[in-house]
Amino acid sequence: MDTITDTTPQAPERLPVIRPERADGSDTGAIRALTAEAFAPPGKAVAPTSARGRGAVVREAGIIDALRESGALSYSLVAVHAGRIVGHAAASPVTLDPDDGGRWYAVGPVSVHPEFRRQGTGSALMRALLDLLVVYGASGVVLFGDPSLYSRFGFEPRDGLTLAGPGPGASQQFQALRLDGEPGVPTATVTYHPAFGDDRPER
Numbered sequence: 001m002d003t004i005t006d007t008t009p010q011a012p013e014r015l016p017v018i019r020p021e022r023a024d025g026s027d028t029g030a031i032r033a034l035t036a037e038a039f040a041p042p043g044k045a046v047a048p049t050s051a052r053g054r055g056a057v058v059r060e061a062g063i064i065d066a067l068r069e070s071g072a073l074s075y076s077l078v079a080v081h082a083g084r085i086v087g088h089a090a091a092s093p094v095t096l097d098p099d100d101g102g103r104w105y106a107v108g109p110v111s112v113h114p115e116f117r118r119q120g121t122g123s124a125l126m127r128a129l130l131d132l133l134v135v136y137g138a139s140g141v142v143l144f145g146d147p148s149l150y151s152r153f154g155f156e157p158r159d160g161l162t163l164a165g166p167g168p169g170a171s172q173q174f175q176a177l178r179l180d181g182e183p184g185v186p187t188a189t190v191t192y193h194p195a196f197g198d199d200r201p202e203r
């Protein structure tokens with residue numbers, strides 16, 4: 001039998017592999033720990049988070065668990081470096097009111113371990129996530145975050161597409177990216193999955 005020789009050139013030493021979260025649950029703990037560490041307030045120890053982590057000190061880790069439990073963690077990608085999960089990106093469905101008949105998702109939380117930041121891992125996760133969303137027919141995506149981080153992927157605040165809930169829904173930090181090639185965005189109010197809780201989805 002022929003053997004297959006892998007002639008792929010060596011990747012740069014610190015380039016991670018991006019893959020989906022494993023369906024057998026074996027990545028869950030590492031994703032929770034990574035997210036808690038990535039979002040921990042600077043200088044504060046990371047509080048342990050349970051699988052039912054709502055109310056945990058690091059809210060974002062609990063959001064991912066709650067999405068998964070609800071079957072709403074539609075896309076969950078990890079970045080693996082030398083066998084260790086060093087990055088994670090999630091996407092979950094959002095609802096539009098009025099419904100435009102499409103499939104819209106929220107991106108986030110997105111986390112990269114502090115030791116691995118500013119090396120392109122967050123961007124690689126985002127590009128892989130957007131590619132998957134296009135392949136599986138998403139109409140578009142929204143997120144809440146710093147426009148200087150996300151404009152490079154095409155996200156921008158869009159007149160008419162606003163975030164439900166308290167506060168200025170048309171904030172410059174609420175951005176959208178259409179993925180299906182249709183022009184413009186619907187005029188609608190966007191509601192995140194209940195796993196995000198009552199707070200503004202600031203991730």
Ligand SMILES: CC(C)(COP(=O)(O)OP(=O)(O)OC[C@H]1O[C@@H](n2cnc3c(N)ncnc32)[C@H](O)[C@@H]1OP(=O)(O)O)[C@@H](O)C(=O)NCCC(=O)NCCS
Nearest residue numbers: 038108109110111112117118119120121122123145149203
């Ligand atoms: C945001 C985050 C995911 C970026 O991950 P990353 O692997 O460092 O991202 P990249 O290396 O792909 O950097 C992409 C760009 O983001 C910007 N950036 C990344 N981290 C930044 C930081 N801490 N402050 C300001 N800009 C930052 C850089 O400008 C970089 O652009 P450059 O290539 O011109 O330098 C990571 O910093 C993180 O986990 N932060 C804590 C959690 C968080 O806030 N997540 C985002 C909201 S969901």
